Amino acid sequence: MTMSDVARHAGVSRTTVSFVLNDKPGAAIPEETRRRILAAIDELGYRPNAGARALAANRSGWFGLITEIVTGPFAGEVITGAQSRAWGDRRFLLIAASEGDPAQEAAALDQMLEHRVEGLLYATTWHRAVTLPKAAREVPTVLVNCYDAEGELPCILPDEVSGGYKATRRLLDAGHTRIGFINLDPAIPAAIGRREGYERALREAGITPDPSLVVPGWATADSAYDAACELLDRPAADRPTALFCANDRMAMGAYDAIKERGLRIPHDVAVVGFDNQELIAAYLRPKLTTLALPFEAMGTKGVDMLAALAAGQPLDTRRVTIDCPLLERSSV
Amino acid sequence: MTMSDVARHAGVSRTTVSFVLNDKPGAAIPEETRRRILAAIDELGYRPNAGARALAANRSGWFGLITEIVTGPFAGEVITGAQSRAWGDRRFLLIAASEGDPAQEAAALDQMLEHRVEGLLYATTWHRAVTLPKAAREVPTVLVNCYDAEGELPCILPDEVSGGYKATRRLLDAGHTRIGFINLDPAIPAAIGRREGYERALREAGITPDPSLVVPGWATADSAYDAACELLDRPAADRPTALFCANDRMAMGAYDAIKERGLRIPHDVAVVGFDNQELIAAYLRPKLTTLALPFEAMGTKGVDMLAALAAGQPLDTRRVTIDCPLLERSSV
DNA sequence: ACACGGAAGTAACGCGCGTTATTAAAGCGC
DNA sequence: GCGCTTTAATAACGCGCGTTACTTCCGTGT
Numbered sequence: 001m002t003m004s005d006v007a008r009h010a011g012v013s014r015t016t017v018s019f020v021l022n023d024k025p026g027a028a029i030p031e032e033t034r035r036r037i038l039a040a041i042d043e044l045g046y047r048p049n050a051g052a053r054a055l056a057a058n059r060s061g062w063f064g065l066i067t068e069i070v071t072g073p074f075a076g077e078v079i080t081g082a083q084s085r086a087w088g089d090r091r092f093l094l095i096a097a098s099e100g101d102p103a104q105e106a107a108a109l110d111q112m113l114e115h116r117v118e119g120l121l122y123a124t125t126w127h128r129a130v131t132l133p134k135a136a137r138e139v140p141t142v143l144v145n146c147y148d149a150e151g152e153l154p155c156i157l158p159d160e161v162s163g164g165y166k167a168t169r170r171l172l173d174a175g176h177t178r179i180g181f182i183n184l185d186p187a188i189p190a191a192i193g194r195r196e197g198y199e200r201a202l203r204e205a206g207i208t209p210d211p212s213l214v215v216p217g218w219a220t221a222d223s224a225y226d227a228a229c230e231l232l233d234r235p236a237a238d239r240p241t242a243l244f245c246a247n248d249r250m251a252m253g254a255y256d257a258i259k260e261r262g263l264r265i266p267h268d269v270a271v272v273g274f275d276n277q278e279l280i281a282a283y284l285r286p287k288l289t290t291l292a293l294p295f296e297a298m299g300t301k302g303v304d305m306l307a308a309l310a311a312g313q314p315l316d317t318r319r320v321t322i323d324c325p326l327l328e329r330s331s332v
Numbered sequence: 333m334t335m336s337d338v339a340r341h342a343g344v345s346r347t348t349v350s351f352v353l354n355d356k357p358g359a360a361i362p363e364e365t366r367r368r369i370l371a372a373i374d375e376l377g378y379r380p381n382a383g384a385r386a387l388a389a390n391r392s393g394w395f396g397l398i399t400e401i402v403t404g405p406f407a408g409e410v411i412t413g414a415q416s417r418a419w420g421d422r423r424f425l426l427i428a429a430s431e432g433d434p435a436q437e438a439a440a441l442d443q444m445l446e447h448r449v450e451g452l453l454y455a456t457t458w459h460r461a462v463t464l465p466k467a468a469r470e471v472p473t474v475l476v477n478c479y480d481a482e483g484e485l486p487c488i489l490p491d492e493v494s495g496g497y498k499a500t501r502r503l504l505d506a507g508h509t510r511i512g513f514i515n516l517d518p519a520i521p522a523a524i525g526r527r528e529g530y531e532r533a534l535r536e537a538g539i540t541p542d543p544s545l546v547v548p549g550w551a552t553a554d555s556a557y558d559a560a561c562e563l564l565d566r567p568a569a570d571r572p573t574a575l576f577c578a579n580d581r582m583a584m585g586a587y588d589a590i591k592e593r594g595l596r597i598p599h600d601v602a603v604v605g606f607d608n609q610e611l612i613a614a615y616l617r618p619k620l621t622t623l624a625l626p627f628e629a630m631g632t633k634g635v636d637m638l639a640a641l642a643a644g645q646p647l648d649t650r651r652v653t654i655d656c657p658l659l660e661r662s663s664v
Numbered sequence: 665a666c667a668c669g670g671a672a673g674t675a676a677c678g679c680g681c682g683t684t685a686t687t688a689a690a691g692c693g694c
Numbered sequence: 695g696c697g698c699t700t701t702a703a704t705a706a707c708g709c710g711c712g713t714t715a716c717t718t719c720c721g722t723g724t
Contacts, residue, residue, distance in 0.1 A: 002680055013704045018682060028701050050446040051383045051392060052680035055709050060383060070411045073611065076402040080429060083402075087428075092443070095427055096419070097412060111424070114382040221615040249615050256617050259591065279405065279611045283553040283581050285588050334710055345674045350712060360671050384710035387679050 001046045010040035017041075021048065054116075062094050063306055064112035064139075065121045066105065070097045073277055074295050078123045078144060081299025089307060091118075102133070109135050119306035122146070123299070127157060127189045140309035144302045145295070147319070154305055154318040156298045160190050163291045163324035164197025164244075167272045170289070171242040172205045174270060174332050180231040180240035182217040182224050182250050191216075194246055194274065213240055217250045224250030228257035232269070241269060242332075248273040248280040251288055251331075271331040274324075287329035294322045333378045342372035353380065386448075393423050395638055396444035396471075397453045398437065402429045405609055406627050410455045410476060413631025421639065423450075434465070441467050451638035454478070455631070459489060459521045472641035476634045477627070479651070486637055486650045488630045492522050495623045495656035496529025496576075499604045502621070503574040504537045506602060506664050512563040512572035514549040514556050514582050523548075526578055526606065545572060549582045556582030560589035564601070574602040574664075580612040583620055583663075603663040606656075619661035626654045 003021075007014040012033060019027040020037045040046075054060045065082055067075040079095060086093055094115055096108035112120065113135060120136055123144035130146045132153070143155035171179050181198050184191040199209040215231065217224040224245060231240050243258075245251040251273035258269050265271055265286055273281060273290035281288040301322065305315060335353075339346040344365065351359040352369045372378075386392045397414055399407040411427060418425055426447055428440035444452065445467060452468055455476035462478045464485070475487035503511050513530050516523040531541040547563065549556040556577060563572050575590075577583040583605035590601050597603055597618055605613060605622035613620040633654065637647060 004680080014681085015683085015704055015706095016702085019703090022682075024683090028703090030702075033702080047442070047446050049387075049448060049680055050443075051386050051448060052709090053682075054383050055381075055387055055679090055711090056681040056683080058682090058709065070408040070415075071405070072408065073403070073405060076404065076408055079402045079427070083427075083429060087439070087443070092426065092447070094424065095411070095415075097415060107419070110379070111382075111419070114379050115424070116381060116383060221617060225617065249611070252615055253617070277611055279581070279609055280615070283584055283612070285553060285557065285585070336710080346711080347674055347676095347713085348672085351673090354712075356713090360673090362672075365672080381710055384679090385712075387681090387709090388711040388713080390679065390712090 001044055003046070003048070006037065006040045006044060006046050009044060010037045012037060060116040060118055061091050062112075062115050062117045063091055063119045063121060063303065063310075064109075064115075064117040065093050065095045065123065066098055066108055066112075067095070067123045068098055068100050068125050070095070072125055073279070074125055074145075074293065075123065077295035078121075078299035078302075081296035081301075082121060082303045083299075085300040085303040089303075091303070091307070106133050106135070109133055113138060118310040121299075121302045121306060123302075127160065140306060142302050142305045142309070144298050145293075154309075154315055154320075156301050156305070156320045156322060157189075158293050158298070159321040159323050160193025161197040161200070163274065164194030165201045166197070166324070166326050167194075167244050167274065167291055168198045168201035169204075170326060170328075170332060171244060171270055171272060172201060172207075174242070174266075176240075176242035176270060177205075177207060178210075178238070178240045179213065179242045179244055180228075181214045182227045182231075182243060182245045182254060183214055184217065184219055184246045186216055191246060198244060217246065217253075219247060219249065221249050221253035221256075224253035225257050226253075228254040232257055232261055232263070242271070243269060244272050245274065247275045248277040248288060248290055249275075251290070252280055252284060255284060266330070266332050273331075276327055281327070281329065284331075286331050289327065289329045289331045291324040291326055294324055297322050333376055335378070335380070338369065338372045338376060338378050341376060342369045344369060392448040392450055394426050394444075394447050394449045395423055395451045395453060395635065395642075396441075396447075396449040397425050397427045397455065398430055398440055398444075399427070399455045400430055400432050400457050402427070404457055405611070406457055406477075406625065407455065409627035410453075410631035410634075413628035413633075414453060414635045415631075417632045417635040421635075423635075423639070438465050438467070441465055445470060450642040453631075453634045453638060455634075459492065472638060474634050474637045474641070476630050477625075486641075486647055486652075488633050488637070488652045488654060489521075490625050490630070491653040491655050492525025493529040493532070495606065496526035497533045498529070498656070498658050499526075499576050499606065499623055500530045500533035501536075502658060502664060503576065503602055503604060504533060504539075506574070506598075508572075508574035508602060509537075509539060510542075510570070510572045511545065511574045511576055512560075513546045514559045514563075514575060514577045514586060515546055516549060516551055516578045518548055523578060530576060549578065549585075551579060551581065553581050553585035553588075556585030557589050558585075560586040564589055564593055564595070573600070574604070576604050577606065579607045580605040580609040580620060580622055581607075583622070584612055584616060587616055598662070598664050605663075608659055613659070613661065616663075618663050621659065621661045621663045623656040623658055626656055629654050 004014050007017045098105035120141040124146040129149045147155040202209045215227040217227045273288045276290045276292035281290045335349050336346050339349045430437035452473040456478040461481045479487040534541045547559040549559045605620045608622045608624035613622045
């Protein structure tokens with residue numbers, strides 16, 4: 001089934017069919033002819049060949065998306081966001097997982113370039129600096145949830161500071177004044193940003209941040225359990241009445257520590273998480289109030305920027321931050 | 333950068349370059365010529381144009397993969413499995429999410445057909461029957477984690493029965509004889525299969541299954557919490573010493589019920605889950621022993637079958653079941 | 665000397681389509 | 695009747711490549 005078949009069946013030339021299919025401006029096609037052609041397409045069940053079209057028009061319609069891991073809960077959201085925005089534009093995503101292996105990453109990039117992607121989205125699981133293989137320079141590239149050390153590439157990042165601020169603010173609004181913060185590895189951007197937001201919220205409320213209420217938790221439930229124990233076992237007058245956990249897994253550990261002590265959530269101790277890992281946050285008991293990382297929005301925005309870049313338009317901002325919405329559940 | 337450029341630069345014809353690139357059997361290319369051509373490719377940084385190649389060879393190299401939701405923890409695994417198998421074959425996956433919306437599904441399918449996919453993988457989030465849009469008949473199709481009511485299409489399913497069997501068997505081996513089973517909606521294939529395995533294991537151990545030990549849990553942590561309470565509050569002599577939960581979220585609820593009663597896991601009550609939702613199973617305290625749904629393997633197998641189908645080979649089996657491995661952690 | 669076979673290489677066609685001339689017919693004013 | 699514009703439609707080229715059929719050159723056997 002090719003365009004020629006349609007043309008023959010409709011009694012016109014292939015060119016005319018092409019004009020109709022592409023709504024070519026300036027081509028005067030009488031309604032009657034157009035109708036005949038569309039009817040032929042319908043009868044024959046003709047489908048344009050996307051590959052041939054791309055070759056002739058010199059526009060592949062592909063964007064590449066490289067992620068570290070597709071298995072995790074986040075990559076899926078980026079894909080969802082990017083897809084929904086891309087398909088609407090009749091653009092398509094060539095997705096690859098590097099599994100953190102530079103060789104696979106390079107191979108994926110090669111394949112993408114052979115497919116003549118018009119742009120590249122590079123997404124990481126957690127917010128950090130990356131360095132791309134230099135083949136990535138051959139095509140417009142946007143970083144998602146990461147940034148390049150040289151600061152040359154446009155990137156899209158979650159607004160960690162406002163996230164930390166909102167979490168803390170929520171607890172302050174609920175009347176808490178001694179708020180423990182179980183943080184991540186203090187060296188990573190998420191930990192730095194969230195802490196900054198945490199402290200800003202406290203200061204705004206007239207409270208001087210107490211460094212002893214901030215303990216690192218190394219991202220696991222176990223370590224957060226230990227950290228929570230440390231905070232909860234302080235003398236009663238000094239014990240925090242709320243815990244802000246820098247991710248949901250750690251909130252899970254904190255829950256255990258709280259429950260073990262016969263304390264109730266949120267009655268005795270309120271908890272706010274971060275990341276909104278659905279499987280955890282929505283099924284913990286009580287359900288966890290947490291901040292969502294805006295992966296889907298980041299994916300969408302990424303395609304937006306890529307589309308602009310691919311069209312040769314300049315970017316208004318090279319470093320975009322996206323807000324982390326607070327999801328109210330039952331732990332505050 | 334086209335093949336003609338390479339040819340000119342190497343002082344040969346484009347045909348010769350093509351022969352070298354494709355290792356054309358029967359083409360006698362002296363080592364010296366081949367070397368010159370490869371050198372030219374390298375110097376010019378030439379990359380073959382996958383689209384043009386597909387057009388000329390009449391082989392798109394694409395497989396389509398339609399899932400309901402990419403966000404969930406499972407779709408990612410299917411993608412990973414399928415990708416790893418496909419890329420090795422220089423085949424590529426055009427991925428689309430239907431979001432459960434028939435319109436989106438149809439649109440995705442259309443796009444895939446326009447891209448001339450050589451095969452279609454259709455994967456669902458949970459094991460059940462589906463009916464495909466009929467456009468899917470235009471191309472070899474394999475169902476993953478689902479089956480069509482008419483039984484016409486080849487499908488790949490998790491072995492629910494052996495999963496239920498292995499879970500129960502593990503508890504029996506640990507010395508338990510009264511094993512409660514918190515099941516899913518009794519009408520779905522997973523519930524039916526897992527229960528069958530559960531009962532078979534009991535009978536094999538000389539134990540007559542007690543229907544009152546089997547309670548439905550409706551897939552949520554809350555409902556499983558209630559179900560677990562019901563089982564644990566039975567008279568001591570009659571109380572189960574182990575719980576088999578038909579998914580990990582429900583195990584999460586069961587944990588709460590157990591801990592609330594001052595019972596210890598696995599000391600007083602052992603627990604086995606199902607699904608291996610990493611975020612839950614690996615972070616519950618103690619970590620949850622559970623059965624993994626073999627999504628990655630299913631994805632891989634799917635591409636295998638599709639490749640065979642696309643090559644015109646007949647399938648050895650039209651209904652493949654794949655084993656669910658038991659992951660030992662600390663809850664038994 | 666000639667026929668012959670293989671080695672080395674190429675011209676030319678076609679894949680399905682977008683696009684740019686170019687043509688043919690029709691309408692219009694005088 | 696003749697020029698001129700507008701409308702409707704098409705022939706023909708090229709996108710980058712795989713592939714077939716063909717040519718040229720050289721060594722070998724008789």
